[in-house]
Amino acid sequence: xxxxxxxxxxxxxxxxxxxxxxxxxxxxxxxxxxxxxxxxxxxxxxxxxxxxxxxxxxxxxxxxxxxxxxxxxxxxxxxxxxxxxxxxxxxxxxxxxxxxxxxxxxxxxxxxxxxxxxxxxxxxxxxxx
Numbered sequence: 001x002x003x004x005x006x007x008x009x010x011x012x013x014x015x016x017x018x019x020x021x022x023x024x025x026x027x028x029x030x031x032x033x034x035x036x037x038x039x040x041x042x043x044x045x046x047x048x049x050x051x052x053x054x055x056x057x058x059x060x061x062x063x064x065x066x067x068x069x070x071x072x073x074x075x076x077x078x079x080x081x082x083x084x085x086x087x088x089x090x091x092x093x094x095x096x097x098x099x100x101x102x103x104x105x106x107x108x109x110x111x112x113x114x115x116x117x118x119x120x121x122x123x124x125x126x127x128x129x
Contacts, residue, residue: 005057005070012053013075016108017082017089020101024090028097028104035100042104046111053112054119061121068116072109079105 020027028038050068059067082089083105086098093101 001057001059001063002066002070005059005067006074008053008057009071009074010078012049012071013078016075017078021090021092025092028093028100038100039104039107042107043111046108047115050112050115051119054116063120065116065120068113068119071116072112075112076106076109079109 050071053071054064054067057067057071079102083098083102086093086101087095090101
């Protein structure tokens, strides 16, 4: 289960990295007034894509959280590398947007993890305060 989720997470990271590499200049604009909208879109994209991918994985009840970890882990780890190598990875973007990309990618990965926690069906005996 975890390997399948991590493979899907790697494919998700690859798609997002390719989208920013070839069309990021239309998304990450250096305009200060649009940075908040760009930042919040990371959470929205993570919630939506996390929900879709977790449904595609079709995990057993109670395993959604683990699947979300497997899905988000490649995204978070590999986006850390892209943030470090931002000018080389994304020559089409302004180099000063590296912090914006890093924050966006953390919010994106965190939202995937949040969806996994929200959709996990916990057995009644496991619900302790």
